[in-house]
Amino acid sequence: MDSQHFLGFFLLIFLQSCLVSADINGSVLKMKTGTSSVPFDPTHVTQLSWHPRAFIYKGFLSSDECDHLITLDEVVADIEARIAAWTFLPVENGESIQILHYEHGQKYEPHFDYFHDKANQQLGGHRIATVLMYLSDVESGGETVFPNAEGRLSQVQDENWSACAKNGYAVKPRKGDALLFFSLHPDATTDTASLHGSCPVIKGEKWSATKWIHVRSFDRSKRLNRRAAMGECVDENENCAGWAKAGECKKNPTYMVGSGGSPGFCRKSCKVCS
Template sequence: MDHWYFLGFLLLILLQLCLVSAEINGSVLEMKRGTSSVPFDPTRVTQLSWHPRAFLYKGFLSSEECDHLITLAKDKLEKSMVADNESGDSIESEVRTSYGMFLQKAQDEVVADIEARIAAWTFLPVENGESMQILHYKNGQKYEPHFDYFHDKANQELGGHRIATVLMYLSDVESGGETVFPNAEGKLSQPKYDSWSDCAKDGYAVKPRKGDALLFFSLHLDATTDSDSLHGSCPVIKGEKWSATKWIHVRSFDTAKWQSVNRDCVDENENCATWASAGECEKNPSYMIGSEDYYGYCRKSCKVCSS
């Protein structure tokens, strides 16, 4: 086993122990039961950076899984939004020009299997994760460098800060579309290739390859925010880019969501208002409204509750 990966593996265990022992905001992390049909394979993981902590898992998804996620999302894409730093509200911005949508957690066996695999790799429970977001970037579309941790208190109330991000590449990209870390410590020592975009040469870059997954942490081991985790998606120059993102919080996101639903009439997704106006309350009621056993993510925008 590569000694760098072994150190990374030990670091992830240490991270989990630190978070549990500290009982961040009074919540002990407990691993949700459930296993993936594909076992975690440490030989496929490479440590990319310590500042920020970033790891690449080659072949995390099969080609069939990638195609399945794209099929689930293709007819439900909407303009991607960003969270306002002051209010936490979702707003449109030229900072992010992709299109995307959120799947329901454990929407089907394939999605549930991938979520269990992510938990096994990250040592973070399934219930700490948000719903998986599928993104589609066409020619020229990008996401300017940003942080995945929050600047506003409203979003931090739902499970606390995002501690980790797993970015899964669902397609190859002919040119451009790299994930770039402008503040990464290793950006100057990383070899740069002529085939990379100019954007990718401005930081430590990861080229999207179908099936690969990138894991990086937005918080330090002491749970303070890591400014080295600044990252962006370079513009697609040729071809198109499909990706799936799983954001993972320091506390249970599911518990926070249930508490929020029971307390207030609120939306649990930044795109709810846009989706509701596009008719998704009727087209996709299981996600938007929910059922007797499951609270939907967009009950306020679908007007099935009152504030």
């Protein structure tokens, strides 16, 4: 996608967002979605970095919403609408929310959310943005770290930060907060500064919910039906093999294997294909 088409894409998103009924009450923007009203307060957002573009929203989720997601209940329409309001990216461009659970010593190695192969870009294109929602506090460790971020050398960190967090610009997990960062530059090229990982949990446990958003509509059902008809059994993420090796098939079965008639993204690596 060239820069001209990319700007056109964002203009389309803006026009679509204008079609959503909204009203301003003080500093609170209420996005109307059907019969529900989803509060979005821009004063809660703080810019963390421009390289990568990263922002933190304090109190994005209520405590009840955090607990609600941990139970893996799929009734998350209000949260989806709030994410769309914040990112200005349509709901249909997003993948299903992924719930992650980290216990003592568990971590996630630094990686990119954009793709390195053309096959994964066929459905929805690159992942343009990631919203990482923290569902629990962590007593020690578990920070999200950006090793290549521009602020990695200037961020002030005391003894309350883990050794891992000091390897880059880091964000502490706070229950209810949401971290938004972009994997693509405004000209649609990939941003290597978006490299990120999850530091090991030192004390306590960490629950988080990840929302990946693509540049185009992400209709996974069409691709799954096409592959099923052809008798194919493939992974839908290039990281599946590594995740399976790290035990994610058992730790995160909903995403990896699937549940409730919805197939997971890594069925081949988890060896559950029929």
